[in-house]
Amino acid sequence: MKDAVSVVIIEGGDPSSEIEKMLVSVRQAIILDNIAKMKKVGSIGAVYLVTNYADLAEKAAVRGGVFLRQTKPGEEDFHIGRVLQNLINQEKLEHIVYLGGASFPFLTVEELEHVCLLLLGSRPVIYSNNVMSADIIAFTPGNLINRITPPGQDNILAVALRDGTGIEHRLLKTSTGLLFDVDTPTDLLILAGGPFAGPQAREALSALNLDLRRLERVKEVLKGDYEDVLLLGRVGAPIIAKINKNWKIRLRVFSEERGMKALGREKRGEAVSLLGFFLQEVGPQRFIKYIERVCRAAFLDTRVLMAHLRPGLSPEERYLSDLGHWREMKEPFFRDFTRYAMNSDIPILLGGHSLILGGLWALLEEIGPTYLY
Numbered sequence: 202m203k204d205a206v207s208v209v210i211i212e213g214g215d216p217s218s219e220i221e222k223m224l225v226s227v228r229q230a231i232i233l234d235n236i237a238k239m240k241k242v243g244s245i246g247a248v249y250l251v252t253n254y255a256d257l258a259e260k261a262a263v264r265g266g267v268f269l270r271q272t273k274p275g276e277e278d279f280h281i282g283r284v285l286q287n288l289i290n291q292e293k294l295e296h297i298v299y300l301g302g303a304s305f306p307f308l309t310v311e312e313l314e315h316v317c318l319l320l321l322g323s324r325p326v327i328y329s330n331n332v333m334s335a336d337i338i339a340f341t342p343g344n345l346i347n348r349i350t351p352p353g354q355d356n357i358l359a360v361a362l363r364d365g366t367g368i369e370h371r372l373l374k375t376s377t378g379l380l381f382d383v384d385t386p387t388d389l390l391i392l393a394g395g396p397f398a399g400p401q402a403r404e405a406l407s408a409l410n411l412d413l414r415r416l417e418r419v420k421e422v423l424k425g426d427y428e429d430v431l432l433l434g435r436v437g438a439p440i441i442a443k444i445n446k447n448w449k450i451r452l453r454v455f456s457e458e459r460g461m462k463a464l465g466r467e468k469r470g471e472a473v474s475l476l477g478f479f480l481q482e483v484g485p486q487r488f489i490k491y492i493e494r495v496c497r498a499a500f501l502d503t504r505v506l507m508a509h510l511r512p513g514l515s516p517e518e519r520y521l522s523d524l525g526h527w528r529e530m531k532e533p534f535f536r537d538f539t540r541y542a543m544n545s546d547i548p549i550l551l552g553g554h555s556l557i558l559g560g561l562w563a564l565l566e567e568i569g570p571t572y573l574y
Contacts, residue, residue, distance in 0.1 A: 205246025206317040207294045207343075208239055211281060211355065212302025213253040218517040220386065220524070227389055227405045229257045231306040234399030236264050241310050244317040249288060252302075268292075282351025282358065294343040296320045301355055301382070304336040307397045307563065308378040316373065327370045329359035331437075333460035334554070336382045337373065338362070357463040375439045377566045381559030387523045387552030390416050391560045395567045415525070418548035422498035423568055427451050431492060432561075433476060434502020435459045435554050440561055447570035453496055458505045467508045477509030485538035489545050499549045501542070502557045503535075510534065523551050 212232055216222045232250070239245050250261050251270045261267045270288060289297065298316060319328060320341050327345070329335035334356045349365030352358055363370035373379050383392065392398050393406040394416045422428050429451045432440075436456035444450050457474055461467045480488045492499050503522065507514060512532050514522075521530050527539035542549045550556060 204321070206242075206244050206296045206298055206320055207246055207292070208248045208298045208300065209251070209285060209288060209294075210235070210248065210300050210302060211251040211284065212257070213251070213279070215253075218520075220517055220520045220526075223409055224383075224386055224389065224520065225254075226408075227392070227402060228302055228383055229254065229260075230401040230405035231383060231399070232257065232302060233260055233264070233401040234306065235300070235308060236261060236267060237399070237401075238308065238310050238313060240264070240266055242313045242317060244314065244321060247292075249292070251284060251288070280351070280353055281355050282346075282353055282361075285355075285358075286346045286351045289343040289346055296339075296341040297343050298337065298339045299355065299358065301336045304382050305378060306383060306392060306399060306402055307381050312376065312378045319373075325366075325368050327359055327362050327366075327368050328373050329370065330373045330375075330379045331356075331359075332372065333357075333360055333463040335359040337379065339373075340368075354462070360463060375443075375562075377559070377563045381563045382555045384555050385523050385553045386520050387550060388555050388560055390524075390550075391556075391563055394420075395563060397563065397567070412524075415543075415548045415550060419498045419500075419550060420564060420568060422548065423448070423450065423564060424571065425449070425497070426571070428498070429453055429496040431496040431499040431501075432456070432557050433499070434505045434557050435461070436502070436557050440558055443562065443565065447572050448565060449571040458508065461505070461508055470511065472505070472508035474505050474509035477506050480506060480538075481510065485534065485541050488538070489541040489549070492549070493546050497547055499547065500557050500561055501549060501551050502554055503538075503551050504553045506538075507535070523553075525551070 216225045236248055239248050247268050249268045249270060252258055258269050316339050320339050324341045328339040330337045338359045340362055345362055345366050349361050352361045390411055393411050394413045426449050431453045433455050435458055436454050444452060455476055458472050461472045466472045512534055514532055518530050518532055522535055522539040525543040527536050530536040542551060
């Protein structure tokens, strides 16, 4: 449909551990919540769900208006860029909004309508929620994807389209709905501990035994008067500006390796971290003790430290670290790191990029500004 927006959602995998399956269960619920929102947007013509999860496909199908493409996103030879390109060409899609599977559980109907309005009102154009590593990409016309070699990672699609076509790349507005993504179990904590989750996600979360005590301690620090809060990892300017303008928080920020996935640095083994060197020098116990000396709460994007040290952690072990389940971890270094972080005198949240962007953004929105104008 030339005068309607098509939404494409790709979600799949092959979870092997219980903690991975826990994450997948909530991700699937988020997709169902988002499909329900999309059905309320008149300018959305069709929603295409590409998945290898038969139960998710069945639940999505009964909601109507969803065109399913069951394929194998969990297999090694699955190429997300080519699948998207083939779908666009086969269905002759003109205005496309692409979402990663569990992207944006807080996305509102109004925000969806606004994104559609942007696409239908100007062409050709590329929109995304992040400069380098995007989880939502909106572009028109659809045949732009034929002017590039489709990337194997969806989070670099916006950059590939911009660099390969020369078309203007604009950023979507910064908001909780367009920033918060569910990639790790820490994101589940934020989702469960706040008021913004949709009904399907809330039901899935209620079946999990999540310990929210560290999260609640962090919130108390964020509510305080000029407490020191440490942000470590791929910290971007928008979250810093938001905090400085609206909250009585003294930030301690160490930002490094932004775009390490999108630029292929992690995959090529090129990611390097100054704090990673420091962690190697002093060891996990002293590293956490030093953090305790400089702040009252800490948000650690541990993926940067892991990319630097390259311990070969499985997804299961990374997720166990996020939740603080150090006793179940096998790799000794990050087992110790997680143990000392969990036993710290201050609340420390461990996670990925979403923790120090969309996750923190959501927590701040829940608490509300402490500067009153």
